[in-house]
Amino acid sequence: MSGNEAIARGAYEACVRLGAGYPGTPSTEILEALVSYPDIYTEWSVNEKVALEIGVGAALSGARSLITMKHVGINVAADMLFTAAYTGVKAGLVVVSADDPALHSSQDEQDNRHYARAAKIPMLEPSDSMEAKEFTKFAFELSEKFDIPVMLRTTTRIAHSSSAVTLAEPAKPAISFKGFERNRRKYVMIPIHAGPRHIDLERRMSEISKLAETLEINRFESGKGQVGFVTAGICYQYVKEIFPDAPILKLGLVHPIPQNLIREFSRHVEQLIVVEELDPFFEDQIKAWGIKADGKKFFPNTGELSPGMIRDALGKENPPGPISSSFKIPPRPPSLCPGCPHRTVFNILNKLGYIVSGDIGCYTLGALPPFSAMDTQLNMGGSITMAQGMEIAGERNVVAVIGDSTFAHSGITGLLNAAYNGRNELIIVLDNGTTAMTGLQPNPLSGERLNGEPAVKLDYHKLAGAVGIPDELVRTVNAYKPDDVEKAIIELKASGKLSLLVIEGPCLILKRKKKK
Amino acid sequence: MKTTGNILLVGVGGQGIILASNLLAQAALNAGHDVKKNEIHGMSQRGGSVFSHIRFGPKVFSPVIPEGKADLLVALEEMEALRWLQYCGSQTELIVCQTRLNPANINEYPGGIADELTRLFNKMLTIDPVSLARECGGQKFINTAILGVVANTLDFPESAWRNAIEKLTPEGTAAKNWEAFLAGRTTKGTYE
Numbered sequence: 001m002s003g004n005e006a007i008a009r010g011a012y013e014a015c016v017r018l019g020a021g022y023p024g025t026p027s028t029e030i031l032e033a034l035v036s037y038p039d040i041y042t043e044w045s046v047n048e049k050v051a052l053e054i055g056v057g058a059a060l061s062g063a064r065s066l067i068t069m070k071h072v073g074i075n076v077a078a079d080m081l082f083t084a085a086y087t088g089v090k091a092g093l094v095v096v097s098a099d100d101p102a103l104h105s106s107q108d109e110q111d112n113r114h115y116a117r118a119a120k121i122p123m124l125e126p127s128d129s130m131e132a133k134e135f136t137k138f139a140f141e142l143s144e145k146f147d148i149p150v151m152l153r154t155t156t157r158i159a160h161s162s163s164a165v166t167l168a169e170p171a172k173p174a175i176s177f178k179g180f181e182r183n184r185r186k187y188v189m190i191p192i193h194a195g196p197r198h199i200d201l202e203r204r205m206s207e208i209s210k211l212a213e214t215l216e217i218n219r220f221e222s223g224k225g226q227v228g229f230v231t232a233g234i235c236y237q238y239v240k241e242i243f244p245d246a247p248i249l250k251l252g253l254v255h256p257i258p259q260n261l262i263r264e265f266s267r268h269v270e271q272l273i274v275v276e277e278l279d280p281f282f283e284d285q286i287k288a289w290g291i292k293a294d295g296k297k298f299f300p301n302t303g304e305l306s307p308g309m310i311r312d313a314l315g316k317e318n319p320p321g322p323i324s325s326s327f328k329i330p331p332r333p334p335s336l337c338p339g340c341p342h343r344t345v346f347n348i349l350n351k352l353g354y355i356v357s358g359d360i361g362c363y364t365l366g367a368l369p370p371f372s373a374m375d376t377q378l379n380m381g382g383s384i385t386m387a388q389g390m391e392i393a394g395e396r397n398v399v400a401v402i403g404d405s406t407f408a409h410s411g412i413t414g415l416l417n418a419a420y421n422g423r424n425e426l427i428i429v430l431d432n433g434t435t436a437m438t439g440l441q442p443n444p445l446s447g448e449r450l451n452g453e454p455a456v457k458l459d460y461h462k463l464a465g466a467v468g469i470p471d472e473l474v475r476t477v478n479a480y481k482p483d484d485v486e487k488a489i490i491e492l493k494a495s496g497k498l499s500l501l502v503i504e505g506p507c508l509i510l511k512r513k514k515k516k
Numbered sequence: 517m518k519t520t521g522n523i524l525l526v527g528v529g530g531q532g533i534i535l536a537s538n539l540l541a542q543a544a545l546n547a548g549h550d551v552k553k554n555e556i557h558g559m560s561q562r563g564g565s566v567f568s569h570i571r572f573g574p575k576v577f578s579p580v581i582p583e584g585k586a587d588l589l590v591a592l593e594e595m596e597a598l599r600w601l602q603y604c605g606s607q608t609e610l611i612v613c614q615t616r617l618n619p620a621n622i623n624e625y626p627g628g629i630a631d632e633l634t635r636l637f638n639k640m641l642t643i644d645p646v647s648l649a650r651e652c653g654g655q656k657f658i659n660t661a662i663l664g665v666v667a668n669t670l671d672f673p674e675s676a677w678r679n680a681i682e683k684l685t686p687e688g689t690a691a692k693n694w695e696a697f698l699a700g701r702t703t704k705g706t707y708e
Contacts, residue, residue: 334563
């Protein structure tokens, strides 16, 4: 089982009742696996904030909930996350943050362990698929015991690696909850209520800190040698690979970490080395406690680690190293598929020379040669609103380009903002009917749900009409008719008014899949 | 003492690397090994390079092969064999299928790759994709056929492979995949 499949299995064994999220590599396969288990409600929500809100509502009403997203999704959901720590959740609420060190398919490589610390909630981090399953189950128990959301952090190498998993049958939670029970002082976070809840949150976290000292998943592995390692997640496997006999303190709970246990461990070794990817999250805390430790002295703050990096950095003798060649082979970056409907529009945008405020999806590949027709891409939904900023700053030659799923995720608020504030931009929606980049998940423009049920399909023309865009400035054209696409872009741009152009062309991979 | 088998499967999106690696991992599991497998998906559908690490033995820690430690590199595309040398050492054997696929925006396949591979690898088996496709029932079974070639280098029982193919290949294709696998076992590549 992959780490993602194991998380879904763990949620099933924990009798989860709801799974929601927004697709994002490397988290997507969790819900795609969860949907196949019986009696669990699953959905692709329109974005991560919505998914988490649904999870909190369900948990407060007594249903264990699993909410999944990639690391940057937590940025979107953070508003809810921080306050849900105050209110508590009643039934278990587990939020998966799938981090992507080395940016295999992401716009940044932020270290989401900081979120657990900032939001004051516990975070677990498995090191293989079996742990992914078991930690998911434990996360639900912890969440209910301390009335707090729990984060489960994976990284790409955990989410997308497979290893053996022993299955168990679903076990009913120890506590069975009734539906929603009114408690305004706990659930209505006006300042007079939120203050006491913050105090209560500090109490809950300090209890969890005490528990961390004795938790089985914070495991001391005795060994030979004077160098001891503190590590977690995939880095644990790398350390074991290179130093199978060294003493190791393996942290399963990565926030809060056990001060006394680490201090005790440090007394047993001459040198304590912290092995962690990205930021010195453990190392800074350990040093702040006055415990001598090294970590980032040996390893970078960027990218992934690997067994070889640990071997080389720590001077373990290296048998004859990798072979190398000076032969230059061309890179093979991903590119828009042959015949992809997005190709037409980027050819045209390249020819017309507009500044293209872009967004996230397969179509971001339009930034690369031979198209070279996208000039900015930072986050989900930013295309429409960044173009507004450009317009205000005096740039007239801008168009915004966004995909259908991204439009539903956070483009619609930008459209409303443009209308409200009198902007005159051209918004181009590339509608291929699916969330293609992450592997073809349905969305509110697909007319289908995660479980394959038919669903409402957003009507662009009515939506545009509702924010006051007149009919003649809303067009839908076929992606495979380049002349129509070009004409529509030129005419709508020439109108000098807020306008919406939907370029329709179904994703070829989806078409092929549906034929089968 | 060497206890872990390290196989790196590489190619291009669409060549069936992921299915082949699933089959290999399942066969290793069936043969009684602890197994870990690592790949990255997300962008591979769009024609990028694809890799999968498969590691097996009594107890496997890292799902990623340590640099320089691959025992076997299996390339379903010729140029891709050169892209992953960081995982290869002097012990690494190469099985390379001489399929040549140009990356997007490159119109001429670089020359001299076969010679460079011969220079780099002490042991190398070159497979002609045209004759293999003829033997194994077509282009789309090449991935399973190559597993037959790989199987000749491993001591997994035949039943371990057969079960994996029956369990994991798409519905209705198990028999054809099994034939392709057997064709791979008997195909004649060129040893160097």
